[in-house]
Amino acid sequence: MRTLRAEQLSVRSPIAAFLVLFLALAGAFPLFAQEAAVDPDEIAARFSLPRVTSAEEFAKVARTLHPETPYSLPHAMFFIDRKEGNRIYYADSNRYRFHKDFLLATYLVPRGADVFGPIYIDEDRRFIVGTVAFQRTVDKYTWEIWEGDMATAEHLKTAHEVINRTFFTEVA
Template identity: 45%
Template structure:
């Protein structure tokens, strides 16, 4: 079969465009700070390559998000956390799932028979340990906490302990045989203050003993809470009187709002005169 001169030019043009698009995609990936994810982390250097680091803390907190796909033989993705801020951004961005909003939240944080396990791996300098943790509102069952520990053991270069972020996670994980744990109280032992997000805020102090749907919250308020809530509307600042993690969902929201967030021991008692 003969190809006309016009046909040859068209073919060359198509090949050229394919090469240009391929080069552009490669350049975009490189400019984005490396690969989207890795299937294993075999060294500290690989961990640091993907880690996002909070430097507005008393100690640096490098951390890497990870996703375990239970539908794909428990395949783990160590996410480039400099490129993806949230798990859903990675899952949607790589077309593992197109679920969004409440559907994604319900199926992967509440449903025990979930497809994805969504966690964070961090280096805790005060105790010199790597830990893995889940969002404080995650209803992950004990068997999946154990599964996560097993997958990390096979794919991560150093021992990793579990850090529960809620009463349920604490109680459920306590009965998992052979599971090493590090509690937030171990990390913040004897600590009376910790800046979780350094920023400036101006507002009215509002001390809340128990946060529920009946409590009215204003955008111009600095909330003083006994425990870290699962969610909040935008406010002028947050103070909690129970040790919290800088990796909490609330702290991610607060960082986005650009307002201060801190742990202060006995904050309710100290600040009650200003409420």
């Protein structure tokens, strides 16, 4: 094995350049860095609304399945945070495909945590999640949860009250 002497490691040496670059990057990205302080509320506020005050605002956070067809369904995901006094988030549903994506991206749940049980199964859950949709055929907004959600009657009552308190028109 060849040993390099100090005089061989000049700035012009590719090995020296690599080592300098490696050490600079290692200093910029420590291997055991602590997680930066993240404010979930600040992140969530950028990609959700705390209330929907108009049809135009709903359109900004809604995605539409089957647009330009009789079956088009504009809908937006909602999240009610029971831990934070039933704070609601109407998420940008074009940015996040699933409820878990929003919760993880905004740090409302810890990375690596089980998301399924705590939002769909557990009775003592932190979040109530679902969607608000505009039903074009009847010209009404409705809300729903996933059919496999084990939400209790109390969860449903809370969701109905919070949604109707924070939406510009009645939501059935």
